[in-house]
Amino acid sequence: MxxxxxxxxxxxxxxxxxxxxxxxxxxxxxxxxxxxxxxxxxxxxxxxxxxxxxxxxxxxxxxxxxxxxxxxxxxxxxxxxxxxxxxxxxxxxxxxxxxxxxxxxxxxxxxxxxxxxxxxxxxxxxxxxxxxxxxxxxxxxxxxxxxxxxxxAPDMPILPAVLVNPAVPSPTGAVYRAYDAGGGAFSADRPALPNRFSSVAEMADFLAAQRNDLQEPAVRLVPQVRDALAAVRRSPGALLSRMSGSGATVFGLFEDDEAAQAAATEIAGAHPTWWVQPCRLNAGHPGDEVD
CATH class of the missing domain: 3.30.230.10 (Ribosomal Protein S5; domain 2)
Structure with missing residues (x-):
């Protein structure tokens, strides 16, 4: 089995x-x-x-x-x-x-x-x-x-999103070395988190005041990350555009699934070699299967 x-x-x-x-x-x-x-x-x-x-x-x-x-x-x-x-x-x-x-x-x-x-x-x-x-x-x-x-984590709503990877790798070790050499924020500060976020817009407003400290060093090493961030940011209805982890994938948050799907369609059409995926964050995931 x-x-x-x-x-x-x-x-x-x-x-x-x-x-x-x-x-x-x-x-x-x-x-x-x-x-x-x-x-x-x-x-x-x-x-x-x-x-x-x-x-x-x-x-x-x-x-x-x-x-x-x-x-x-x-x-x-x-x-x-x-x-x-x-x-x-x-x-x-x-x-x-x-x-x-x-x-x-x-x-x-x-x-x-x-x-x-x-x-x-x-x-x-x-x-x-x-x-x-x-x-x-x-x-x-x-x-x-x-x-x-x-x-x-705080209670959070389901987050309609788009994941965009500009078809280039972003090796974690190299990004961290660039961060260490670049005089970044150098702080693992813990923000004051509420017990609950009631809406995607509230969540995006909170996240806009936070950072991904590896984003700038990744952009220096892989300039295509900047292009992906800009493509998400320009999408109608985008509430937030940020890189995940050490890159090169960036994500955008949207008010609803329809806006996320429309953004994904537009970005994929303009950049056919990129990996572009509409999705939902914090929504659970497909269950286990037995064949």
Whole structure:
């Protein structure tokens, strides 16, 4: 029996980043939500671990043996699984795609092996980097520390949105190095968050006063990010335009699904080589499947 898990795109609504510590690592504060678009991970018990890949971005994942799915399952000491990944999110895009895939695989591993403890799975997820634990849980949260300290997000409405990637990668390490060299904000400040946002407009007004501290260094390294931000900003009804994570994907928030769909259609028409996806943030995601 093959089980299936959705691996949703992660979006940083804001991302405040401190200066690097003595170990070169960064403290951060980020409000994170997940989209109703993403990859799909399927798995079944097997005699040995294996991973196969398809999908429009399947060729971008690199060597299968070094994929985050395989790495995470080995770190968790999961039983052997035959895993298949349908890759629909671009790589090096600031959407946590590879880490979300690994989180989905770890959730599948626990379904298949009741003896696999939550501690094992969470330790494996943390080892994947700042996005690891949040992508394992795959629900809205406020992330602090190095991304591993998670607390509940405020109550938020569903956020109609557009994701836009200008078809160029934005490697996380290079963006952080540019941030360190560029004299940015260097603060992982936690804004005063209300208990509840009552509307998309209220949410956008709050977010407009926040930052993604990696946006400017990413723009310097990948100028196409500026073009994507401008394309979203020019769209009728756009309430906010910002980069997610270390880029190169940017997102726009809109008052309703119709405005988001219209913006996506217009942007895709003007930039046919870009990846443009209307979506809903904080809306949950497709349920698990059993084949």
């Amino acid at each position: 093959m089980l299936s898990e959705f691996a949703p795109a992660k979006v940083n609504l804001f991302l405040h980043v401190a200066a690097p510590g003595a170990d070169g690592r960064h403290q951060l504060c980020s409000l994170v939500v997940f989209a109703d678009v993403g990859d799909r991970v399927r798995a079944e018990r097997a005699s040995q671990m294996s991973l196969s890949v398809d999908g429009p971005f399947g060729e971008q994942i690199g060597p299968v043996d070094d994929n985050l799915i395989v790495r995470a399952l080995r770190l968790a000491k999961a039983e052997p699984m035959r895993v298949h990944l349908s890759k629909h999110l671009p790589a090096a895009a600031g959407l946590g795609g590879g880490t979300s895939d690994a989180g989905a695989a770890l959730r599948l591993a626990r379904q298949m092996d009741p003896g696999l403890s939550l501690d094992q799975v969470e330790a494996a997820a943390r080892s994947l980097g700042a996005d690891g634990l949040m992508c394992l849980q795959a629900r809205a949260c406020l992330a602090e520390g190095e991304g591993e300290r998670l607390s509940a």
